[in-house]
């Protein structure tokens with residue numbers, strides 16, 4: 001059984017989770033809590049980031065390597081075009097969004113979400129027991145939040161740069177899909193999956209697989225209001241609406 005080590009709400013693990021679901025592959029989610037995750041991941045895998053995918057003896061530790069591997073080993077419900085030039089274009093977009101925009105969008109969003117520490121801790125702790133949830137929520141503001149801020153280098157200045165990058169990414173999407181449904185070719189590919197995932201926090205589509213309790217805290221609401229009505233977020237929501245499901249389910 002494939003294991004996916006992840007945070008329940010997190011950008012790069014969602015790339016892999018969506019691809020696994022799209023292909024209808026069975027997997028077991030190994031949920032971790034941001035912060036304590038380090039002691040579980042480092043000794044096992046020699047790194048502290050998720051996603052990690054373990055399939056028997058095989059361990060893959062980078063989201064794009066995992067996507068390429070899934071595509072090669074599980075060709076059903078393909079996420080790459082047949083045409084070589086289009087495949088190259090898909091990977092160019094995937095890499096650009098995952099490597100360039102992903103960290104900036106995340107930093108900008110966290111700048112507005114982390115002040116609501118209790119809310120965020122509750123969201124990440126959803127898969128855990130009530131006791132662990134309570135301990136995590138209590139320790140989050142003092143222990144985890146400062147560590148996350150330092151680790152990601154979150155400052156007001158960098159958050160402003162992150163918002164500009166988010167705007168640029170959404171504008172690019174809007175221009176690209178002005179007269180077409182998908183980013184490359186005429187069907188859903190890894191480019192659409194990756195771009196929609198990197199931008200998932202700007203749209204929070206109802207099909208996103210984890211429920212974020214409402215009402216949203218002020219920072220999250222403010223962050224979402226900022227992008228509401230942008231044609232780029234409308235496209236993200238459309239991709240989630242049309243394609244965020246497990247193969248074989250209606």
Ligand SMILES: N[C@@H](CCC(=O)N[C@@H](CS)C(=O)NCC(=O)O)C(=O)O
Nearest residue numbers: 010011012048049050051062063064
């Ligand atoms: N290049 C990595 C980036 C993964 C990444 O940044 N993951 C974040 C979650 S979205 C993470 O694990 N952060 C926790 C940490 O860095 O300790 C990949 O593509 O897999």
